[in-house]
Amino acid sequence: MELALARIQFAxxxxxxxxxxxxxxxxxxxxxxxxxxxVRTGREVYLKLTKFWGRLFVVNFAMGIVTGIALEFQFGxxxxxxxxxxxxxxxxxxxxxxxxxxxxxxxxxGLWIFGWxxxxxxxxxxxxxxxxxxxxxxxxxxxxxxxxxxxPTGYVLRNGRAELVDFGAFFAxxxxxxxxxxxLLAGITTATVVVxxxxxWHLARGNRSETLRMSMKLGLTWGIAAAFLVLxxxxxxxxxxxxxxxxxxxxxxxxxxxxxxxxxxxxxIIDESAKKNPVSLExxxxxxxxxxNDPLAEVRGINDLQxxxxxxxxxxxxxPPVAIVYWSFRLMVGLGTLxxxxxxxxxxxxxxGKLEDRVSLLKFLFWMIPLPYIANIAGWTVAEVGRQPWIVxxxxxxxxxxxPVVSAGQLIFSLSGYILIYIFLTFVWIYLMKKNARxxxxxxxx
Amino acid sequence: xxxxxxxxxxxxxxxxxxxxxxxxxxxxxxxxxLLGRTDYERRALINTIGPVWDGNETWMVTAGGAxxxxxxxVYATLFSxxxxxxxLLLASLIFRGVSFEFRSKDEAPAWRKLWxxxxxWGSLLPALLWGVAVANLLRGVPIDAGMNYVGGFFDLxxxxxxxxxxxxxxxxxxxxxxxxxxxxxxxxxxxxxxLAHRSGPVAIVLCLVVAVMTWLQTxxxxxxxxxxxxxxxxxxxxxxxxxxxRKRFGWSFICSAxxxxxxxxxxxxxxxxxxxxxxxxxxxxxxxxxxSSSPYTLKLMTFAAAVFVPIVIAYQAWAxxxxxxxxxxxxxxx
Numbered sequence: 001m002e003l004a005l006a007r008i009q010f011a012x013x014x015x016x017x018x019x020x021x022x023x024x025x026x027x028x029x030x031x032x033x034x035x036x037x038x039v040r041t042g043r044e045v046y047l048k049l050t051k052f053w054g055r056l057f058v059v060n061f062a063m064g065i066v067t068g069i070a071l072e073f074q075f076g077x078x079x080x081x082x083x084x085x086x087x088x089x090x091x092x093x094x095x096x097x098x099x100x101x102x103x104x105x106x107x108x109x110g111l112w113i114f115g116w117x118x119x120x121x122x123x124x125x126x127x128x129x130x131x132x133x134x135x136x137x138x139x140x141x142x143x144x145x146x147x148x149x150x151x152p153t154g155y156v157l158r159n160g161r162a163e164l165v166d167f168g169a170f171f172a173x174x175x176x177x178x179x180x181x182x183x184l185l186a187g188i189t190t191a192t193v194v195v196x197x198x199x200x201w202h203l204a205r206g207n208r209s210e211t212l213r214m215s216m217k218l219g220l221t222w223g224i225a226a227a228f229l230v231l232x233x234x235x236x237x238x239x240x241x242x243x244x245x246x247x248x249x250x251x252x253x254x255x256x257x258x259x260x261x262x263x264x265x266x267x268x269i270i271d272e273s274a275k276k277n278p279v280s281l282e283x284x285x286x287x288x289x290x291x292x293n294d295p296l297a298e299v300r301g302i303n304d305l306q307x308x309x310x311x312x313x314x315x316x317x318x319x320p321p322v323a324i325v326y327w328s329f330r331l332m333v334g335l336g337t338l339x340x341x342x343x344x345x346x347x348x349x350x351x352x353g354k355l356e357d358r359v360s361l362l363k364f365l366f367w368m369i370p371l372p373y374i375a376n377i378a379g380w381t382v383a384e385v386g387r388q389p390w391i392v393x394x395x396x397x398x399x400x401x402x403x404p405v406v407s408a409g410q411l412i413f414s415l416s417g418y419i420l421i422y423i424f425l426t427f428v429w430i431y432l433m434k435k436n437a438r439x440x441x442x443x444x445x446x
Numbered sequence: 447x448x449x450x451x452x453x454x455x456x457x458x459x460x461x462x463x464x465x466x467x468x469x470x471x472x473x474x475x476x477x478x479x480l481l482g483r484t485d486y487e488r489r490a491l492i493n494t495i496g497p498v499w500d501g502n503e504t505w506m507v508t509a510g511g512a513x514x515x516x517x518x519x520v521y522a523t524l525f526s527x528x529x530x531x532x533x534l535l536l537a538s539l540i541f542r543g544v545s546f547e548f549r550s551k552d553e554a555p556a557w558r559k560l561w562x563x564x565x566x567w568g569s570l571l572p573a574l575l576w577g578v579a580v581a582n583l584l585r586g587v588p589i590d591a592g593m594n595y596v597g598g599f600f601d602l603x604x605x606x607x608x609x610x611x612x613x614x615x616x617x618x619x620x621x622x623x624x625x626x627x628x629x630x631x632x633x634x635x636x637x638x639x640x641l642a643h644r645s646g647p648v649a650i651v652l653c654l655v656v657a658v659m660t661w662l663q664t665x666x667x668x669x670x671x672x673x674x675x676x677x678x679x680x681x682x683x684x685x686x687x688x689x690x691x692r693k694r695f696g697w698s699f700i701c702s703a704x705x706x707x708x709x710x711x712x713x714x715x716x717x718x719x720x721x722x723x724x725x726x727x728x729x730x731x732x733x734x735x736x737x738s739s740s741p742y743t744l745k746l747m748t749f750a751a752a753v754f755v756p757i758v759i760a761y762q763a764w765a766x767x768x769x770x771x772x773x774x775x776x777x778x779x780x
Contacts, residue, residue: 062547065500066540072510076525077532083525084593087518088739095511095747099754102504107765110497118768161518163740403526405594414533421540428544432551 005411006078006402009418013070015377016422020064022376025139025184026191027057028132030222035125048211052441053195058113059432063425065106070418078411082391082401088163089155089170090145097141104134136184143183147176149392150383151244162395174244178237179383185230186379190372192223193339196346198437200365203356211441216355220347227340234336235290242291242299245393247309247318248386249291250302251325254280260298262287267330270323275303313394320388328381335375342368449744450734453516454721456751458714460512462707464505465576469706470699471499473622475542475569476615478562481626481641485558487634492546492565493773494629499546501762503539515747519593519737520721527587527595528579531602535575542568570615577614581607584664584716586725593732606663613652617683617706620645624690624699631772639695646687653683653705666716675712679705 031053038046072094076083083090108130115124148155154169155162164170196219202212242249249255254270254277255262264286268277288297302319309318346365349355355362391398474495482488495502513521525532541564549561585606588597623645626638657676666672686701717723721737724730738744 058547059551062544066543069503069507069539069543070536072507073525073532073536076510076514076521077529078526080522080526080594083514083518083522087514087521088743091511091513091515091518091521091739092743092747095508095515096750098504098508098511099750099758102507103501103758103762106500106504107498107762110500111765111768114493114497114769158740164743164746167746403522403529405526405596406529410529413530417533417537421537425540425544428548432548435551 001408002406002411003399003402005408005415006406007398009078009411009415010074012415012422013067013074013418015380017064017067017071018376018380019373020060020067021139022183022187022190022372023060023194024057024064025132025135025187026189026226027053027060027194028128028135029188030191030195030218031057032125032128032132034218035128039121039125045211045214048441049215052211052215052436052439054112055436055439056194056198056433058109059429059436061109063429067422077414078403078406079391079401080403080405082396085161085396085401086392088161089148092164092167092170093141093145097138101134101138101141105131105138108134136187139184139187140180143180144171144173144176146383147173147179149390150179150387151175151393152395157395162392174240178233178240182230182233182237183379185226185233186372186376188222188226189230189336189339190376192219192226192343193372194369195219196223196343197366197369200362201437202440204359204362204366207440208356209440209442215441217350220343220350223343224340224347227336227343231333231336231340234333238290239293245386246300247302247305247320248325248382250300250305251320251322251386252329252382253287253299254322254326255287255299255301256303257301258298258304259287259301261285261296262291262299264290265326268326270326272319272322275319316389316397318389320386325382325386328378328385332375332378332382335371335378339368339371339375448734449741449748450516450738451719452748453512453738453744454714454718454734456748456755457509457512457516457721458710460505460509461580461714462710464502464509465710466703466706467498467502467505468572469618469621469703470625471495471502471622472569472573472615473618473620474626475565475622476573476619477622477626477638477641479566481623481634481637482562485555488558488562489550490630490634490773491626492549494626496546497769498762498766500543501765503543512747512751516739516744517721517732517734517737518739520732523589523593523595523722523732523737524579524583527589527597528582528602530599531575531579535572538568538571538575542572569618573615573618574611578602578607578611580710580713581610583722584660584666584713586664586723586731588726589722589724589730589732590726591730593730593737596726604663606659609652609656609659613649613656616645616652617649617702617709620649621699621702621706624686624695624702627695628699629772631774635772639690639693642690642695642698646683646690650680650683650687653680660716664716666712669716669718672712672715675708675715679708679712682708 031050034046034053035050038050108127111119112124112127112131115127119127148170151173152162153173154164154166156165195215199212199216199219203216238249254265254268256276261284263282263284265277265280265282268280270277285295287299288295291297291299302322306318310316342365346355346361349358349361387393389397391401474491478488478491482491545561545564545568549558582602585604587595588601590596620642623638623642627635627642630638657680660676661667666676682701682704686698686705689698689701719734720731721734722732
């Protein structure tokens, strides 16, 4: 009961926090470039766009900060056994994040917001570069911490806990090196889909100003590049996972039995208790290509991997919830591909000056705004649910990690508190984002 | 060299800086309904901390991260044990944080009123909760042999912990009034000065009450350096109030900052070498020896702190310097 509540609370708070993070990461870079263009060229259009996206950025940023603090405290509050076992390692990137990233981000964003009249133009633009750098640096630390939970490196088991022995190896973790660019580019993709979507909304309503056209053009150009790279890097990451974390890959594909050559399941009905797929639409050879770039490769199945895990770790169930991972993975890849194609199509039309005539496509681009958010959450669901039953792969299981002293009553209190607060904040956030997104970027706002 | 002892000192320093900086931040939030008679005045008060509050709050986040990295057992015991109190703290800080950014984004009076209320409670409650929390570290809480807190939420509330819980908001309100007197202009600045003038003596009385309670309820007075720091706390506060009566608010503010810093120092000197005192058995207290990370991690983090803390202090000082001067009408566009 307590464990289930603690897991639900973590899922809700981390998922809610991650609604704001990717946009912050990508949009800060976008604004920094816009403001630099303004400083270099002196053209008003860049200044107007800097201010327009800056307002949305600040609203979004505030949400990211306040929901982030709740997470930093939650490890100790709800996962005290995890904190005792992992503090020697996991605390390090968190402390580094505060020291090297949060201070920079918060201090320089304060200067950026309040410094329009107190700082020179290049200095003001520099502040946004620092914000963008620090925000993305913060992601580096968090991904490194998460990567350790997925695939531990640079540690030794001593004194009843995991202790750090090699900070270099901690960072040379291949899981980290694959995950990081994938996620940072997902942040840029999220930001560009939002930029394109809101610009499209204005264009569809007949506001064809130079400012909005510029916004659309830049958004699309960044967007197709970022969305393409997310797909390519995602594929590379899949190959790595197939090699290093075969159980996760097998769960992503609901691949129960070892096959050589292995076929890829496009859609399936999954029966987790019988450990098989009663119905599955399959493409022969494709799984080998996806997992190893080799159509004839053998891909091990969940049932064999479970037997191996029992040999290594003792009796127990080492199979993650397959259906959730399988469908989240398909959702992420499907939406990522859809966004890439839509952005690419719009980019081609825009180059020929025909995008603005296609009002239905503009409307589609607007309604595409929720998609990167869904894809981001689905991606993390694959990563986190795919790691179950482990909280730290091979070292600690989730059911050994939570706080023994926190009662179900306390958890219900905090969980209902978070849910109420977050519902309220969601309404406020949507209200403010809509309000600011509807403003005409060409009109001066007090 | 004992790296855990270095980290004990660093944690104390981080908490001291956190309380000094967030002290005037929380203080501004606590006094804003008293001082800010109009929407304009409340905006002016918020803008005195607008550019810096988030940077100040990061010291709290750093304190959390540093505890996690250097003393994982303290982080685990404290945060899981003080569960309800911490949730209330987080809820307050969530509302407070968004209020600063959202308040100006709509002109409806009800909208402004909503966020003004959030700023007040979002500043008062954290100040109170931190006061109660640090007092509990020293007074001792039921911690068992397995390092787990075995009490409930109401075990955290006692006359002693509540006295510190009252001292913190009052001291911060005083500290914040001095800051407001320095950072606002005209009539608002005058009234901030007079509020400081009136709240200073209250803070002195409370400080004495807390000192007596500390003597009765804790073992702090068996640690001579802690007693010296506690006496210095009282002295700094009295000097600060003296300056505020003379309308020398700059000096007064420096002394109120010193008061908060010295109080934090006294607390940690009284704790040393413990970080959390067990009321069940002294041997079960969490100390620098039994609650710390491995020497490798502590060394690594010491290196990180030695490089980055001075850099952070340098650019935060620079940011405060850039935003120097009083907030006036032309700064209110945000």
